[in-house]
Amino acid sequence: MLFQMRCQSRKDMKGRAGSLKANGRGRPESGRWRKPGAMSERTAALARYTLNMLKPTAKIWHNGRLIDWNDAKIHVLAHVTSYGSSVFEGIRCYATPSGPAIFRAREHARRLLDSGKIYRMEIPYNIDQLVDAMVELVRANRMDSCYLRPIVLRGYGNVGVLPTKDNPIETYIACWEWGKYLGDEALARGVDVCVSSWTRIAPNTLPALAKAGANYMNSQLIRMEAHINGYAEGIALDDAGYVSEGSGENIFVVRDGRITTPPLGASVLPGITRDTVIQLARSLGIELVEAPVPREMLYIADEVFFTGTAAEITPIRSVDRIVIGKGERGPVAERLQREFFAIVEGKSADRFGWLTPVGEAVASK
16 A cells, blocks of 8 residues: 655644654754644745735836836736636846846747747747847836746637637736745755645646646645645646656755756746756756656655746755755755856856846836
8 A cells, every 4th residue: 555645734744743853854843843733933924925925016018018017907807817828937137236137038038939839829029029028127117136927818808718819919027026935044944845646737738838827727736735734835746656846846856966857748847947957057067867756766865956936946855744865955956056146146157148137227118
């Protein structure tokens, strides 16, 4: 009989809590195991942070022009609200000594166009135009650093499943201040995660290579289950039982100095930060392979970490209450973090050409 541990609640873990504490493999944040259903101070703080993280800015870019934040509205019967017909991106703009700079703007714009093509959405802008729009928006809102959200959706018109020419393709780009997605301390201390009971979307169902709104219904199930059971995030397996990704992050596993990350065929999004870490690791002489990752490899790894635009490079300190390595950020993740932040914050040469300077802020239009 297989023993399943997917996203177990503390009630399920109660019988094992004492032995974990006694043999040193448990790493409860408060030094003791909490009662079932109790919310840790860290989890409560994360919940408060998430609720309050969106701070409006002055302008949003819509179909080639800047509009007021409060004017960015769609009809309740727009195609996207019933059928999830949107594609989008998440992009960071970092503060540097030379001014704000957007990280890998062209790669994000290309993926947005790829996502639209997969879903037969004819986006009327090319990569250069989308990047220029991002720059214009950051300038107009006078942001030193921010998170950008380009989104393309099918608008108000035909209400059937089949989109028609009556459903306009609407393109928006918003930006706002956003801190660390999994909490300010996560980058140094790591986070506690679980393997989700929800499987990642299977091949030839919803296309995983597209960053589409509909795909994130699966992500919501993963994240909600993890949250209700007291974890910061969930890890989904693919339909073959191999490790896929988090609800919004790619995943990397380190053992004996070698990094392994699931291949694109494991129903993973081709993450821009994933590609960034692959390039960084290889430039630093760290062996890295893309290969299937068995679930149990998570438990015996020396290090495990997430990557993503929002999560950046976030260490994982435990999976299913099994401590990873020493239960803290490992040397490989720390080295990659150091290289990553040195580049995006302008403290080191942009040797990969990843930054798009924004320049001086301009008056809002």
